[in-house]
Amino acid sequence: MAKRVVNVLMTLLGAIFGFTIVYLIDKTKVVSGLPTYWRIGIYAIGIILFAIIFYKFFPKMLQGLEKSAERASTYMKGLSVQELISTAVGTILGIFVAFLISMLIIQIKLPVVGNVPFIILSIIIYITLGYIGMRLGMQWFKETGSIFEKIKAGIDRPAKETADGLIKILDTSVIIDGRIKDIIDTGFLDGKIVIPIFVLEELQHIADSDNDLRRKKGRRGLDILRMIQNESSLPVEVSHKRYREIKEVDSKLLQMAIDVGGKLVTNDYNLNKVAAVRNVQVLNINELANAMKSIVIPGEQMTVTIIKDGKESNQGIAYLIDGTMVVVEDGKKYIGQTVDATVTSVLQTAAGKMIFVRIN
Template sequence: MLKKVLRSLFTIIGLVIGYFVGVLLLKTEYVKSKGYFSGFNINTILFLILITLLFGFILFLISPWINNLISKVVEYTERSMQKLTSIEILFGALGAIIALVISSLLASVLNTTLIGKMIYAVINIVAAVFGADIAIKRREDVMSFFGGFRKATSGRDKKNKFNNKATPKVLDTSVIIDGRIFDICQTGFIEGTLIIPTFVLEELRHIADSSDSLKRNRGRRGLDILNKIQKELNIEVQISEKDFPEIAEVDSKLLKLAQFLDGKVITNDYNLNKVAEFQGVDVLNINELANAIKPVVLPGEEMTIQVIKDGKESGQGIAYLDDGTMIVVEGGRKYIGEVIDVVVTSVLQTAAGRMIFAKEKNAFERQS
């Protein structure tokens, strides 16, 4: 709808421009010398209509490109504004105003001829951009110059300031429900603003209202985790109203939002991780982090474990370390429920995690 309105508007602008161009052409000496358009006759009317329609048609044809250009400029401006703090925006506006006043005074002599007015406008635009940029970069010096405005910040303020400069992190629904994100944030390893999209909140609400008790508990757990992060942790949390109505899937919206904010997605969804990698979006995967910090186990090491169930293959027993790592014990089925000493034979690293293969110590020694 908006594109149609803009296209109609540009067409009308083209018609108006065409009319005035036609009037200016009729006043030129070359056209007057031809004698075809003397006075307000039928030739003059047809000429004005032709020029008006011509410019209207040209603007009608190029309006889609103009619309795309405007959309890109607006999107770039919005994305840039998202990265600025409120104090930076304030200083940028003040710097632009001051630069405009100075440039207007100095370049006012140019504002007489048509070419001079065009140069005057360009100078003002360039001055405003440079003024805003300088004011943002030198805001600390400006504040200290006027004195009394620069206050010693507390540790919390410093931390928040540092976080604002870091890359924003967009939270996925799965990682919120998982709950480990709270503990990771509590340790201080996550820097930057946590972005909670409204469409993720909406999905959590739907899960929390589900008739399935398991889904309902998961949804409520996710909402509780968000409340704990917001109330108990020293980290900035923002609710993003940005939505992409043309995209149906929440995961696709997440990646689009991360690209828009130039941020990263925090998730534990393996498939989302792969799609993000394909689209060039940075991802922080909680499961990869958990696997990375698990203790390294080498073949030949001994450990004491409790076999708790049988494995998929005949005679295998299954045990687990405290961090959840699965240990497959060859010939361990007969030791189910017992605590035994085993020797690690090999370690397999998969996308789902780390898997350790081992043999009962006495059996390993006999085989050796």
């Protein structure tokens, strides 16, 4: 019933709009010289034509408005406070301009219908300019938001460095790895630990994965993060800056490190290389682990336990307490035994350090 009433009202509105259009044309004296029955016919055609147009297209327009409202509601939920303020300011300015224009056109009156068509036109102007103002406000925030962030970072940076040391931004890989908690507990890191909101969301996405291994990694990362927040002596902060204009998480991390003047903590090899190109300081956990491995020189004595055979014939494999691989010449027959050996050479590879020894 309500739908029928709305359709009838829109049909009447279309008829009024059609009459208005023909009346304005008639006022220009384009058709005023025609016989009366021709003018009446033109009025009838205009009224019927626009009544049909409004009747046919209004339901589709209404559906489009409903979908647009749903999309707008979903989008607004993800906006930050700053973005909402910018959008609201733009919308208010657009409505103000629409108000000024409407005050001019609403004074026009037509015979029979008065100023009703211009009131409708005024409503359309309000909607259109309000929407344009909203879009301009959002665009203004995107273009100026990063500038304000850099200015704010430049103002706050000396105080932050003096009070808290440099900011340390954790990426997803280093949280899942888990060793970062032990490093924080030892006191080798100072300053503030920052967890970007998009890293937290990526961890949650991994924890909800259908793949069992990924799901376990994601849950372990969330557990490590919870322990860092609850047990760490350093201040831990979740940053809600999303960088919506940037799609990749790694690029967002680099931009955040640049904006706040912090260091990026990771064990991602490729991210480390990209950060070096962009002059972003990186603390790589894998590099730290390699730097902490034992330093040996040829001729040095060591005691190792051979646990398996090597790739080459008669080789045995042992490991130091820090995980460094030791290749024992002719050590295959001593698997399961602890032997004294002499270092013959040391090989540094991309995967880490390898020590070659010979049994005494």
